[in-house]
Amino acid sequence: MPGLGVNTPLDDRPGASLRSWLPQGLELLSCFPEAKRRRTLVVALQVFVDESESQRGNRVFVMAGAMSTAERWAAFSEEWQRCLDAAPILEVFKGRDALGNPSASGGLRRWSHREGDGKLRELVAIMGRHIRAVVFCVLDLEPHAKHFGSWPLS
Numbered sequence: 001m002p003g004l005g006v007n008t009p010l011d012d013r014p015g016a017s018l019r020s021w022l023p024q025g026l027e028l029l030s031c032f033p034e035a036k037r038r039r040t041l042v043v044a045l046q047v048f049v050d051e052s053e054s055q056r057g058n059r060v061f062v063m064a065g066a067m068s069t070a071e072r073w074a075a076f077s078e079e080w081q082r083c084l085d086a087a088p089i090l091e092v093f094k095g096r097d098a099l100g101n102p103s104a105s106g107g108l109r110r111w112s113h114r115e116g117d118g119k120l121r122e123l124v125a126i127m128g129r130h131i132r133a134v135v136f137c138v139l140d141l142e143p144h145a146k147h148f149g150s151w152p153l154s
Contacts, residue, residue, distance in 0.1 A: 052095070061144075064136035066127070076130035083122050088115050093123060 029037045049065035068076065084090045088111055111119070 050095075059141040061139040061141055062136065063139075064134065066131045067133040067135070068131050072130045072132065076126065079126050079130070080123070083119070083126060086122075088119065090119060 029040060032040060049063060051061065051063045084093065
C-alpha cells in the first residue's frame with residue numbers, strides 16, 4: 001500500500017472527496033470537526049521529561065517536565081551550554097549532584113559550596129528565561145505497591 005501524502009484520497013469510494021486539507025504535521029487536529037479545526041489555534045511545544053525515585057524515607061516517584069516553544073528551546077540550549085562551559089566548567093549537569101546526594105559523582109562535588117551555588121543560580125535563571133510551563137506528578141510508592149504490587153515504574 002503506498003504511503004499517504006497530504007493530498008492522497010483517504011476514501012476511494014466513487015464520489016468520495018475525503019482529501020485531507022490538514023498541512024503535514026498537523027494531522028493531530030483530525031479529532032475535531034472541520035469547523036472547529038479551522039478556528040483552532042495550534043501551538044507546537046517541546047516537552048522534556050525526567051523521573052526520579054527515592055529509596056530513602058518516604059518513598060516517592062517523581063516525574064516532571066518542562067515545556068516551551070522550539071525557538072525558546074533552541075535559545076535555552078545555547079545559553080545552557082555557554083553556562084556549563086564557563087568557569088568553573090561543568091561537563092554535564094545532574095540534579096542529584098546539586099542536591100548533595102552522597103552517591104553523586106558529577107562536577108559539583110569537586111567545587112566549593114560558593115562555586116556550586118553560583119553555577120546553580122545561573123542555570124536556574126536560564127530555565128526561568130526560557131521555560132514556559134512545568135508539569136509534575138508525585139506518586140507515593142507505599143499505596144502504589146499495595147494496589148499494584150511490584151509493577152515497575154522506571
